[in-house]
Amino acid sequence: MGFLAETSQALAFPEDGMRLLISVLAGYPLAAIYRQFLYDKNKTIQYSYFTIVGIGIYLFNCGYETYHSMISVLLAYVICNFLPGTTLSVVLAHICFLGHLLIGYWFAESHEYDITWTTPFCIMTLRHIGLVMDVYDGKKRQDSLRPDQKATSVVNPPSLLETAAFSLFFSGTLVGPQFTLNRFRLFVNGEFLDPETKQPRASALRVSICRFLAGIFYAVIHQWGCVWIPQEYLNSAEFY
Template sequence: MEPKESGIVASVAESIGTCPDSLRLIVSLLAGYPLAFFHRYFLYGKAQDLQHIYFVVTGLALGYFNFGPNVLHTAVNILIIYVLLRVNGGTVMSVVLSFIINMTYLLVGYYVNMTGVYNIAWTTPHCVLTLRLIALTFDIYDGKRKKESLSEEQKETAIALPSLLEIAGQNYFFGGFLVGPLYSMKRYLDFTKGAFSDSVTGGRPNCVTPALLRLLAALFYAFTCQVGLYYIPENYLLQPAFQELCYINKILVIALYSKVVLHKYLTCWLMAEGCCILVGLTYHGKDENGNELWDGCANIRIRRYERASTMQELIQSFNVNTNRWMSKYVFKRLKFLGSREASQSITLAFLALWHGFYSGYFMTFSIEFLLVKFEKEAGPLLGDTTLVHLLRSNIIGRILLWSMKKVYTHFMLGYALVAFCLFTFDKYWHVYRTVYFLLHVVLVSWVVIHPQLVKNSKHEQNGRVQGPVESDPL
């Protein structure tokens, strides 16, 4: 592999209309497939240490190809956490220190690499590494607790302290090093032990076809992303052409913008997941028909994503592993607060900080929090209107209603992603101003009027209950 300073990648990237860093990342994700085939046919079922070494060497090579010597930041961070676990692993203090050390290292990296625009730097794989190392600290802590005090979810990942080579192998595995997916140390060690072998022959897992299907899906989303970027470039919302559109067209463009942005992430997630499937890491048992499932590390539920017609459904369909991680290691660990909304708010704040310092991240997740709350509260009221009942009464009405919900959902998501993608206050505020802060107005208004609606609804219910009682001759 050529070093980052080489001009070949830059010239190829220029010829196809992309940036060198993005091209390196895509090439590295695709390189995972021949590396996975090599492991499959020459290393699968062999000594675990040999597999760990292979993953460390190849992962570091891909890291150097993308980030040069800066890839060593991952090695330093892994070593620091390993020393922490050797000295104090399995204690509450180790969990607290792990959060502090890993997040501090990551946030310093973000600060050093802040440019005001999206860039792929050594912090890209490091943010994934941060969550894996924090999870490892938690899992070792759970491994020393009494089993009866653990939830079923915690029992699945509780573990004793692994060796430094095992920790390095898990984190440098080429299928998950650069962009994820997240997977537990327990799953990784089971995989290297051959626990996911073919259930009939005991040999290599029968997972080539599902892996290649995932790769094909990734290539499809890569194509649609490039087509979308041709019509809606990433900086289009800041251009005069967008400002000159009529209001309805601005709404539609923002809705399409969400698709373009997400397809960029879907491409990377699906490529990485396909590689993980190919080596056999993602085994997830069998379905009711006895077919093997390979979605144990899925970061995107394609069918659910494409069918989603609410914000909640969209959130549940993509970035699945990160959402599951946040739920398991942050949200559920805050149960002692006694407030679901407080736990959710802290979790979203941590999720925003994990992405970086830009105010756009915090704006996006604040909007997401309010949107989910709005749908939960307003959905039943809107669904009970005469118009909705009329639309649901025939096939044309149902298609129209579904189409309206899809535009609504992707506009809402696109509106939130404006801040996520433009990072800085001056940029995303400029875009929000052109659509008169539509979603902000809706969400803030709902927060104000919802308590009154609930109050009026209770009065009406009380009136309906009391009326018959007063007129009842019995």
């Protein structure tokens, strides 16, 4: 039995949940590294960092089943670059990404609350469908779009590296939140920095600590509640 398995058993915490929690918490040091060394580097370096780190997070959580997400990244790139702005691209996006996810649910899920490769793949499915639809809007006449569509439409489809970085960005690849490619590009291009100093507008330390403590508080309450009402009870005959 490995260290993670022993720790999760001692805490009455599922090992897959422990891996997911560690990966989410890893966002803090990973963000600190990015902010200290990489935020002002060129796009290729930033995209490479996001991609390599994201693949590592997926391997830690999903093992060899990471290939599902890699296939999705490749499909997103192909659809956006070879069928941009077509109705077929939108149809294929739903068939390929949503179909892949639903088939995964059929084969990977059980009657328990499972954390498998389908957990982060659900986030990626929504992100890739949204990406294809934003590229679709980007190929339409801009005067025919609503203001919200103009804000998210993608005129220039992403490269394979950019698609991977957007899909695997460590702060949102496992459990969200969702964001558009245009917002991701603004972030990478430094549009959220101070326009004069090209430095972050303010320290994020206080905000990060407050949100971290809020998350810890919720996790403690949740685990305490699971002692009184185990998750298995919600799927039992007694509950129904």
